[in-house]
Amino acid sequence: MAKTVIIEEPGGPDAYKIVDREVGAPGPGEIRIRHHACGLNFIDVYQRTGLYPLQFPHAMGMEGAGVVEAVGEGVTHLKVGDRAAYASAPPGAYCEARVMKAAQVCPLPDAISFEEGAAMMLKGMTVVYLFHRTTPLAKGDTVLFHAAAGGVGLIACQWAKSMGIRLIGTAGSPEKCQLALDHGADACINYRDADWVAQVRDLTGGKGVDVVMDAVGKDTFEGSLDCLRPLGMMISFGNASGPVPPFNLATLGAKGSLKITRPTLFTHIAEHDTCQAMARQLFDKVASGEVKITIEQRYPLADVAEAHRALEGRKTTGQTVLIP
CATH class of the missing domain: 3.90.180.10 (Medium-chain alcohol dehydrogenases, catalytic domain)
Structure with missing residues (x-):
């Protein structure tokens, strides 16, 4: 028993x-x-x-x-x-x-x-597929990672650092932001009291990031699309704030021929x-x-x-x- x-x-x-x-x-x-x-x-x-x-x-x-x-x-x-x-x-x-x-x-x-x-x-195996099996990533690329102080996030911060990938994180408090920074994030934004989309744009010189890795879902989805460079990849791999609502596929074209995927481990x-x-x-x-x-x-x-x-x-x- x-x-x-x-x-x-x-x-x-x-x-x-x-x-x-x-x-x-x-x-x-x-x-x-x-x-x-x-x-x-x-x-x-x-x-x-x-x-x-x-x-x-x-x-x-x-x-x-x-x-x-x-x-x-x-x-x-x-x-x-x-x-x-x-x-x-x-x-x-x-x-x-x-x-x-x-x-x-x-x-x-x-x-x-x-x-x-x-x-x-x-x-950890989620981080493996995010960084090695979903879209090509290489040294010098920039990733936006939501919930960077969570279980997947702290592994992702370290993984990105080990690969020479610039990781911009988001988290829900100054303490959580500092934790992500301590684990290798290049920058971390408190999305509760900041215009995090504008900050991501500022941190990338207005260009946007190569890839967004988002397990938050509903609350961050629209903003995440606005953080991507043209031809960037949106990886939506979770729904911590609720499922992403339906959206017009043409939005991806209007925002720069973006790509999107919803993988599972x-x-x-x-x-x-x-x-x-x-x-x-x-x-x-x-x-x-x-x-x-x-x-x-x-x-x-x-x-x-x-x-x-x-x-x-x-x-x-x-x-x-x-x-x-």
């Missing part, structure tokens, strides 16, 4: 329930993993509220790290006793232990702690080999010291509702983990 966080219908943080579930043995292509830490992500909020529909009741959580307890037939990249970490669908990571498909579970190097592994897989990691390669790229960055995983908040698994209130209230910085 394993304590597992579930929801029975969409709702607020109080919708979470903790139940005892039988774990069982892994079938072909599966493993059983016992978690040492579980990651907290905004996609968990989207699923809990029903923005990303699930069939209820459903276990929750997309990211975890722990030790492999059992291996099903056909699994060759993991064995019993291995340290492992993952970001993977379907949800079910908020638990003490689970059986799950093995393809997206990755061997975790000894140099990386379980907490770091649980905190970085979804966010789970498309990028759907193939086993690609997922493992992206994880190794992330592990190498962390092991080299170029990217440090900053865990600012830790909650017992039983306090998952409190953790979600902090996340939605913009009270968190860096990464947050749940401890079973």
Whole structure:
């Protein structure tokens, strides 16, 4: 049996329930993993509220790290006793232990702690696809990154610095702006009390940025388009403020033949080999010291509702983990 966080219908943080579930043995292509830490992500909020529909009741959580307890037939990249970490669908990571498909579970190097592994897989591999798989980026390019002091943002700030990419961040307070600067952002704008579009234009000499990376969604979408140079790329990869409303596609032409994409991590990691390669790229960055995983908040698994209130209230910085 394993304590597992579930929801029975969409709702607020109080919708979470903790139940005892039988774990069982892994079938072909599966493993059983016992978690040492579980990651907290905004996609968990989207699923809990029903923005990303699930069939209820459903276990929750997309990211975890722990030790492999059992291996099903056909699994060759993991064995019993291995340290492992993952970001993977379907949800079910908020638990003490689970059986799950093995393809997206990755061997975790000894140099990386379980907490770091649980905190970085979804966010870190998101940064991998943003900087290496979505649009060509090279030294000297300029990126606008919203929510630069969040979990993905602090990794992105360091990643950009390691590549020689100029990253202009936005954040919601002077303290959060300073945190982004401390992690490698070239500049950071407090979008709560500033005309951030004008400031981005000033910082780029009126030219605009090459790429916008925006997980905020509704509140920043229009302004983000106005920050792009002609032929620039808008990467909308989240909805923290709500989904982007419908817009006229001709707007992209009028604003300079802009490009736009709405990627998801789970498309990028759907193939086993690609997922493992992206994880190794992330592990190498962390092991080299170029990217440090900053865990600012830790909650017992039983306090998952409190953790979600902090996340939605913009009270968190860096990464947050749940401890079973």
